[in-house]
Amino acid sequence: MTSAEIPEPREADSPDQAAVRQMGATYGFGRFVVAPLARLIYRPRVEGKANVPKTGPVIFASNHLSFIDSIAIPIAAPRPVHFLAKSSYFDGPGMAGWFSREFFTAIGAVPVKRGAGQAALDALDQQRQLLDGGSAVALYPEGTRSLDGRLYKGRTGVAFLALQTGAPVVPVGLIGTDLVMPVGARFPSMTPRVTVRFGEPLDLAHHGAADSGKARRLATDDIMAAIHALSGQELANAYNEAPAHSPIERIRQVLPHERR
Template sequence: MTDDVQAQSAEPGDAPVRPSWVYTLGRVVLAPLARTVYRPKMEGRENIPPKGAVIFASNHLSFIDSIVIPIAAAPRPVHFLAKSDYFTGRGLKGWFSRTFFTAVGAIPVDRGAGQAALDALDRQREILDTGAAVALHPEGTRSRDGRLYKGRTGVAYLALETGAPVVPIGLIGTDRVMPVGAKMPSLTERVTVRFGEPLDLSVHGPASSGKARRAATDEIMTAIHALSEQELAGVYNELPASNTLEKIRRALPHERR
């Protein structure tokens, strides 16, 4: 296994995240370069805890959202989950993808529902247990119409389970920098990143309580809405069901993680 990914394994139970030379180089080179090129407007950076476990929870408008947050939060290291396909490609393209995502703090995981979703939660909890920071999108998938959708309870579960505070983030303009379907980001648009005050969600109860997870999630989404100023959708952001079984599953009462 190459040096740039040896500390970024996707398997639950692995050793704590340790910065590789590629990630260190990314923090030193990519973050300042991106801030120079895009000149992002950053508000509330004083709300970023300088150390200790923390969850950054933001709205989701573009593919680049998870990359913008680590850049805006630098020098604080921030990790986010990315599908494992970005780390397994071959040839020059595969090397570039693997190197880039490692440099910006991505952790490879198998994306999906069921056991894959539970494994992703376990991996994020392991990262938080080391005192590191993670970035997550409670909406789950990108908003294609610019509205803010209902949050899923996975972020709240992590916060209640680990005791980590949640810093809400409002991203504005990332959908113009890289709209859905775009191959490359625009160099003419600017992004605004608003960091809210850290939220202590422990008042809602234990992670084992569905009522506590839902209340904590709603508090997170209310804070994100105040920062992003998006129109509220009032529903979950879900892609069309791919088969009959999925349609039945969605029709049954269940908690959206």
């Protein structure tokens, strides 16, 4: 083989580039074109980026105030973030269906079928597979959006996933997303600024195994305390009993809930 035939060594992909390559061109477009444009328009205040591990599995556990929370976190995070979205966003007909599919793919959403029982377990398994592959996922321990702005008690599904996979949990405090796009609004407002705060990673392993109800409850309480410190919300001291809107929120119907 002559020197001309020896292939030039290719520089290894960064974790961010590798994730984009796996998700495809649409996600790459969203990550490197749409996200910077959104940051330019909305000028979010992002704090604590250095707290986010650059590689390896990580769970972003956030408060939940608005539909755009699942857009704000991927835009603000220094690495690709994935979350579950109902499969109907990906399989609609016509131009509207195409736009919905492309949009949710661009922001890192992973389709999953809605429902309790096996569907909820399948959703949990999808999150586990993403973490096993070294990806970052975003979840809402409250289960569904807070309609009154208060921070509700956390469900134990996020802690279960963290204890089972060993992934660190980065708490996230979102401020102002409910003003940009209140519940019921069809389009976001251009005026209010959003603040996204990333807290220090939580290692929850000391609480015990994932199959321990006490360990899940204590780990969940740690996660919610960290979110509260970042968001500054009033505590509801109750569970948000609004109907769940996605399978991952319905995990609470499958896993036992330790209440106290």
